[in-house]
Amino acid sequence: MKPLEEVRWGIIGVGNVCEVKSGPALQQAQGSKLVAVMRRDGAKAKDFAERHGVPKWYDNAEALLTDPEVNAIYIATPPNSHEEYTLRSAALGKPVYVEKPMARTHTECMSMVNACRRAGVPLFVAYYRRALPNFLKIKQILDDGIIGDVRYVQIVLNKPLRPDIVGASKDPDNWRILPEVAGGGYFYDLASHQLDALDFFFGPIVHASGYVMNQSRAYPAEDITIGNFRFANGILGTGIWAFNTGESSNRELTTIVGSKGQVYFPYFGDHSVTLKVDGKKDEVFHFDISPHIQSNLVQRVVDELRGIGKCPSTGESAARTNWVMERFSERVDIHTIGKS
Structure with a gap:
């Protein structure tokens, strides 16, 4: 995958973890923007977008995934949908940052790893302690x-x-x-x-x-x-x-x-x-430690996507934990x- 000039994030699943721990981190990282969010409850997605200054909101994952302005996907849903959204993101050629635990099973984890490997896109997991x-x-x-x-x-x-x-x-x-x-x-x-x-x-x-x-x-x-x-x-x-x-x-x-x-x-x-x-x-x-506790790891993710560094938390390492x-x-x- 070619380095990105700017990482433009779309979040699938803007629940509690995105309010402080991760959402602001995506906005504050150098070379990074949060451009769209999605939640099945459209009113809650709209509320998050308005409070956090995010330009777009959706109540449909497909609309966010295919948004041409979004070039990287953060999956912040519960683990039972991590595999599905990762495979869909990879098929569109968009790198993935997924919440932990990476998935429900090691089999699901390896499905995610293999899909991203075949698509030639990076897969990162939010084990942010590796950067604290x-x-x-x-x-x-x-x-x-x-x-x-x-x-x-x-x-x-x-x-x-x-x-x-x-x-x-x-x-x-x-x-x-x-x-x-x-x-x-x-x-x-x-x-x-x-x-x-x-x-x-x-x-x-x-x-x-x-x-x-x-x-x-x-x-x-x-x-x-x-x-x-x-x-x-x-x-x-x-x-x-x-x-x-x-x-x-x-x-x-x-x-x-x-x-x-x-x-x-x-x-x-x-x-x-x-x-x-x-x-x-x-x-x-x-x-x-910043209340936006994922900030250090998010910056490492953004840096790797821009071709100027390496992130220590990958799909391969996270699958081992499962x-x-x-x-x-x-x-x-x-x-x-x-x-x-």
Whole structure:
């Protein structure tokens, strides 16, 4: 594909993620414009366009996809339509930036990758932590060997099963707890960020296994996942993602342990990084992150499309994260345990 002089975006699905995290990022990036938005509810599409100063709005995806002024597509719909819109965009020769998780299944991911490859158009995925300064700091610490040889990684994410979340399961807009839409539950929504960042730090995970259960039965998707994994370089990892705990257990932390120390950090909310090295005083690094949190990655996407840089989050790298999540999903029904 020839470099674009200017990237003129059309968004399919202007929901909440586009309000602050990504929409303004497309408008503010150098060499980038947001020229059209689409939502099936035309009134909501029109409202978004007027509030954000977007020239065009549509209530039909085909109209946006075929708009000659639009030369790049951002797909911000739930995962069950990512494959369809990616294939349609690729067929029109338009590069794609798609929300995470990339799709519901690894098979859908590879369908997207192959379609874009055949069409000769780039495919990027919104794993924006690959371009945030706190995660670049962690990568620098690891690459510089400051904590020695990395031995293992541990992820802990506990979230309480709150009544508002349970009640939201009856809300058709809460697609995150509907496996037929999201691919899984809150695990797919949040753990995908964590596992993708580890791929960024260490390279591909080559072996993964685990269990998922729906212990509370508060909504259709799993509410707890446990996984073990191994990277190609021999680093081991384990993770537990529980979305059914009490308030007192609410915790989210990832720890990377090496032969000379460790680094630990949260993924969500707090942007700090803590470094502990044997024989030295602990260091805590704090970072100011823009509310338009996708800005850094969007600029990398725009730069690559203009032929002046490379984006670190591609369809190929994102598909690996879906592969890992699927390896964790040996499903166990708690209500049949111990029964013959």
